[in-house]
Amino acid sequence: MDYSDASNQLKELLREAVQAGDVAEAALELAGAVHAEALLASLAAFNQAARIAQANSAQSGQKRFTKSGAELQPMPEQTGEVRVDFPLTAEQVAVLQTGKAPEDDFDRWHVEVDGMHLRYYRNATGYCFFDLEIEPSGDGYLAGNMIVNQHDKQYTETNMAVCAAQVKILLANTLGLDDEAYWDEMDAASDE
Numbered sequence: 001m002d003y004s005d006a007s008n009q010l011k012e013l014l015r016e017a018v019q020a021g022d023v024a025e026a027a028l029e030l031a032g033a034v035h036a037e038a039l040l041a042s043l044a045a046f047n048q049a050a051r052i053a054q055a056n057s058a059q060s061g062q063k064r065f066t067k068s069g070a071e072l073q074p075m076p077e078q079t080g081e082v083r084v085d086f087p088l089t090a091e092q093v094a095v096l097q098t099g100k101a102p103e104d105d106f107d108r109w110h111v112e113v114d115g116m117h118l119r120y121y122r123n124a125t126g127y128c129f130f131d132l133e134i135e136p137s138g139d140g141y142l143a144g145n146m147i148v149n150q151h152d153k154q155y156t157e158t159n160m161a162v163c164a165a166q167v168k169i170l171l172a173n174t175l176g177l178d179d180e181a182y183w184d185e186m187d188a189a190s191d192e
Contacts, residue, residue, distance in 0.1 A: 070122075070126030071126045072112070073121075073127050075128040075131055080147075080148045080158070081147055082160035082163055083145060083164070086143035086168050087141075087142055092141075096113075109122070109123060117131055119132075120132070127151075129155050143168075143171060161185075162189045166186060
């Protein structure tokens with residue numbers, strides 16, 4: 001399958017998925033059939049389809065909720081910013097681009113994708129805690145700038161180094177990587 005065929009196949013599946021309301025499943029299904037480079041080159045179509053689905057949902061008056069039933073809230077005006085600098089391969093970005101729905105009420109995080117941003121929401125409250133930007137870097141990618149919720153009634157962590165380490169732990173867990181070094185980083189940052 002050449003790049004053009006893969007791109008067209010992905011776009012067609014995404015059109016069908018948006019109409020059916022299941023963008024992530026279609027992208028995951030196609031990921032096994034398409035080379036990673038072609039898939040990443042077509043992620044713009046995936047992101048556009050996801051934004052269309054979200055816009056259609058918003059226009060129809062549908063609210064978005066976490067697994068526990070909390071309505072997703074936008075990032076508040078009170079924010080901080082920190083660099084995460086977590087290196088990623090093209091294949092890892094493809095995994096992250098699918099987002100994450102909580103598996104049960106005890107799962108803490110709901111992750112949504114908007115372009116090259118990952119937004120982390122607390123499952124129990126629907127509050128947006130982190131908005132992480134994925135950026136190109138050399139031959140791969142980097143989890144770079146992150147906006148952090150600093151609303152004192154929603155999220156009380158003010159140490160940005162702790163927040164960066166926490167997101168590195170979340171990324172490592174999502175990607176099946178060892179997270180021990182990031183726990184150590186968080187402990188060291190907490191001691192400052």
